[in-house]
Amino acid sequence: MIENAKKQLIELLKNLGFSEDDAHFKREPISPNSSHRSTVVVNFPDGRKVCGTGVGQRKTEADIAAAQVALDLLHSDHPDLCVNWDEIKAEAQAGDALIKLGVYLWAELNNADEKSKILQSLESDAHLALVFDRWKREGDPDLAMWGSHLGKKRKATLVEALLWRRFGSQVIASDALPPLQSLLKTLQTT
Structure with missing residues (x-):
């Protein structure tokens, strides 16, 4: 403290x-x-x-x-x-999952190698920091409060969190939790 x-x-x-x-x-x-x-x-x-x-x-x-x-x-x-970075990081993890889901469900990408290359480029901190900078330049109201001394990692984390806030409820249906919990139970070994 x-x-x-x-x-x-x-x-x-x-x-x-x-x-x-x-x-x-x-x-x-x-x-x-x-x-x-x-x-x-x-x-x-x-x-x-x-x-x-x-x-x-x-x-x-x-x-x-x-x-x-x-x-x-x-x-x-x-x-x-008074931002809570633990909360932002949790939302960023969910945003990262949306990026992965979007790439792996992208119909125009034909094979796993292609999807993997696209995924690596889209979810890199460097790329997401560029997205942050573009959104900030364009006057995104969710980024107006942020100063100019954020590092790439924090910028990337904020973009992923915003992706979750903006698209999470559109992609994940309200009744998705039971099937996802069932999916996780199938992965348990004990």
């Missing part, structure tokens, strides 16, 4: 593809040798802005207090910015 609010805020920004420099702290002494005030401002690419102000005996304490206010505002006013 990250111990203080400033570090938590920086980690949250990194998870969204921002650098720690995107949290702009402005510090000022309130009175000589007594306390400090710090204000943090974070501007998101989709136009949202979060500010927090805090007071502390030292500059560091004031930064932590300001970051805590900003975190509280993020959680209450913009919960979508």
Whole structure:
């Protein structure tokens, strides 16, 4: 667990593809040798802005207090910015399964080698990162909140998760769970 609010805020920004420099702290002494005030401002690419102000005996304490206010505002006013990567990764695994299903059911592909080559190219992190970049350039609203410092793996994971969110219910029928559970039971060895 990250111990203080400033570090938590920086980690949250990194998870969204921002650098720690995107949290702009402005510090000022309130009175000589007594306390400090710090204000943090974070501007998101989709136009949202979060500010927090805090007071502390030292500059560091004031930064932590300001970051805590900003975190509280993020959680209450913009919960979508507080991403849960475990949840996104689970959706990405389902999105990856949809890619595989789409390729293996693709009628124009004649043999398993052809399907395997197409699958390897479509589900590679490098290719999916390019898809992310294209969608972002085209103004995809689901990507508006993400910063410009995401790596290929995170971009690929987000694309797979979005594929699941956008196509999962169209591909997987509401009554598919019982046959899939039956399929999994046939694979059990004990």
